[in-house]
Amino acid sequence: MELFNSIILILDATLRNATPLIFAALAGMFSERTGIVNIALEGKILISAFAGAAAAYVTGSPWMGLLAGILASVVFAQLHAFATVTHNGDHVVSGLAINILAAGLTASLGNFWFHQGGNTPNLVNRAEELNARFEPIVLPFAKALEDVPIIGGIYSELLSGHYFLVYLAFIAVPLCWFILFRTKFGLRVRAVGENPQAVDTAGISVAKTRYLALLVCGILAGFAGVYLSVALTAQFSPNMSAGKGYMALAALIFGKWRPRGALQACLLFGVLQAIADRSQGLVIGGIEMPVQLIEALPYILTVVLLGGFIGRAVAPKAIGRPYVKERS
Amino acid sequence: MSQQRIPAWITVGVIPLANVALAAFAAGLVFWYLDINPFDALGTMAYGAFGSSYGWGYTLYYMTSYIFTGLAVAVAFQCGMFNIGGEGQAYIGALGVGLVCLALGGHVPFIILLPISIVAAAVFGALWALIPAWLQATRGSHIVITTIMFNFIAAALMNYILINFLKPDGTMSVESAVFHESAWIPKMHDVLAVFGISLDRSPLNLSIFWSLFVAWAVWVFLWRTRWGYEIRTVGSNATGAQYGGIGIPRVVILTMLVAGGLAGFMALNVVQGEAHQIKLNLVNQMGFTGIAVALMGRNHPIGIVLASLLFGFLTQGGSELQFEYSIDARIVVVLQGLVILFSGALQNMMKHPIERLYLTLANRSGSDQAAAEA
Secondary structure (H helix, E strand, O other): HHHHHHHHHHHHHHHHHHHHHHHHHHHHHHHHHOOOOOOHHHHEEEEEEEEHHHHHHOOOOHHHHHHHHHHHHHHHHHHHHHHHOOOOHHHHHHHHHHHHHHHHHHHHHHHHHOOOOOOOOOOOOOOOOEEEEOOEEOOOOOOHHOOOOOHHHHHHHHHOOOOOHHHHHHHHHHHHHHHHHHOOHHHHHHHHOOOOHHHHOOOOOOOHHHHHHHHHHHHHHHHHHHHHHHHHHOOOOOOOOHHHHHHHHHHHHHOOOOOHHHHHHHHHHHHHHHHHHHOOEEEEEEEEOOOOHHHHHHHHHHHHOOOOOOOOOOOOOOOOOOOOOOOO | OOOOOHHHHHHHHHHHHHHHHHHHHHHHHHHOOOOOOOHHHHHHHHHHHHHHHHHHHHHHHHHHHHHHHHHHHHHHHHHOOOOOOHHHHHHHHHHHHHHHHHHHOOEOOOOHHHHHHHHHHHHHHHHHHHHHHHHHHHOOHHHHHHHHHHHHHHHHHHHHHHHHOOOOOOOOOOOOOOOOOHHOOEEEEHHHHHHOOOOOOOOEEEEEOOOOOHHHHHHHHHHHHHHHHHHHHHHOOOOHHOOOOOOHHHHHHHHHHHHHHHHHHHHHHHHHHHHOOEOOOOOOOHHHHHHHHHHHOOOOHHHHHHHHHHHHHHHHHHHHHHHHHHOOOHHHHHHHHHHHHHHHHHHHHHHHHHHHHHHHHHHHHHHHHHHHHO
């Protein structure tokens, strides 16, 4: 029973850890599938976390926070499109600029607006009767089933009581799969990422498709950021994305640029993080695994995969290349 | 009429300056929003960075680090690769420097220790670049992604080593023991005091001379040696290079080893010159700033030294802004971001209008001449 409880707790933490990764990995999928390298996920998460928390604090509503966070992330995503699609800029340089801008802007603006060293004020404040944080959703009968062994643990502890964004993340995976693989828009996105010339010849605008794909990317990354600041912690603090954008990128590659694969990778990375947070290391087969190794494992696994040692990760063909129309 | 050429002073002079001007304009808007007069801010920054030997000391100290991390990016760029791993390579380079100083400090004279720590910085940094380089060269995995991953792996590894091996017993903060004083690279103010020149105390140390020498050496390496020629050939046309008989995997690995070693040198300045111990997160984004430096310096050592001075000024001047206006010192990060955005990602935005303007003007004066001759 002890073991069962700690497994439930680890899986519970896994869902929380995986949620921002899932949103960000799906965001990256729309971008990379259309041929735009996106190392800017980190910056989009950060700016939307900041905008979300700031707006939620000022308006007192987490929903306004969500809207502001998504808007901020979309603005950055469109800036990325402006640089890479309209001006054929280097994708990596543009992504880097966005990440650095986000880190600087959130800290400077945060300090200017709230004077708390770059943090936003706490979104839950009894004295000011402020509660701008998302409330967890308690599934039906969760209270009643709480004391039933096994089922209570699984249903009431593990599945119930998360923020709505957690459930949304898991709904978003099949939804994004459907959009990408079963709609005209998805087909265009993927075609532009593989063979932009062909798409152009068919009379479809490569630039427009890429802008639209990055719009979707911005929306999804916005969910990830708002989840961190308005749901999970009820406050923004500088650099709170802490590498999650890069880890999501790793998950996307690890999942071979596919929704289901990316979901599995996010869950795997989430479990690793949950284990690392809970323990001072693991003993597997008599060998002690230091906690830092568990933390680094997502990155190590991704490198090993990229080296072609476990399966093969093949990126979209036209990724990172600007599309310049031939002129007569 | 033959195809008209754009003269070099437009491409390396006017267009980069226009990009920087745009970045400065955007930065001015940010300052204006933060209720700070941009020109006052510039004055404060200039005084903070150049107004005293204290300010100069910090500015040049930062410049030294940026020269190393900037060169680390530029060498890889010359080979057509994007080295985002400067952060991790410098961190592991710090491990090499730290181990040498901890092991030999107090046992051997400084003049023997210094070459060993220089070699250690380069070897450790280079080894950290080796695996991404090898994967790129032989297995085709993209260097951008692998070097990003290696930054995180380096952070975790250094965390582990510091906590389990280097942290002295009974201390709380995660850092190594302080090196023996004989292992320290002398500070500039101490050295000049011997000659009777008095400077304010600052972290500036003698590794600045090493950074300038290394910048010169990189220029010689890239433009005056066979290896450098191969690197630049692969960078400008990989297929052509292969056709010409250059072994690309070998060149890729060589380039990244050099780049990693250059990033490792940063530890001489920061660890052996200033902190005198290995600290957590000692690289502190300077590896990323190296990318901005390389972009601004157009991947040429002379440009990189100048761009490093600019970023040293921004860093030191920015911390001065914090005291003067009580704004967040990370405003400097915004400035860096704007420079990367306008000089890097959006560099084509101004290129076409300026080139078109030049051609129009050139044609008009050309036709005026023709009319006068007739």
